[in-house]
Amino acid sequence: QVQLVQSGAEVKKPGASVKVSCEASGYTFINYAIHWVRQAPGQRLEWMGWINTGNGNTKYSQKFQGRVTITRDTSASTAYMELSGLRSEDTAVYYCARSTATLDNWGQGTLVTVSS
């Protein structure tokens, strides 16, 4: 069955960077894009960007442009999301999700806490 398993919770100081991984199994990794979505406490789901896992092309939300980098390692069937310049407002659960027409399978989420 399709599974996306994310790395564990992180606590970071303001100004630092965080890198979250998303390991896929149960399907051919390069055949489906991976998106990243975050959910801050009490806020709506917020799309950050996506990667074409076949050719590595990326597209980012303008809100995060310049701070987010999405990459992938096809040999490990793993996608990564790195967010830099962290601030308290970046405290959220970060999800990866596979896309077909839309986001059909999601990782379990990774809590990133930004605190001094």
Added chain:
Amino acid sequence: DFVMTQSPDSLAVSLGERATINCKSSQSLLHSSNNKNSLAWYQQKPGQPPKLLFYWASTRESGVPDRFSGSGSETDFTLTISSLQAEDVAVYYCQQYYSSPITFGGGTVVEIK
């Protein structure tokens, strides 16, 4: 960006009764090329990721009970639970994938009355 507005913010429904959630897009989600609307519905339970219920506005994802239905076109969409069960208590989100950036509604909390 496409703005997605859900209503109500929350609703309490008796077991076995109907629950209706509305979602309005600031722009049409209808593709003239295939006559499909790029609108999805998700269910999220506490501590879990969102779960896809419907895509193309009314195509039910595999395994979703048929008491759930999705309808609507262009800018106005509805998710209906025909007979609410205890396991349906959750937050429901609509999402457009017609245009980048993908955007979500604010969510509707469904509770048991």
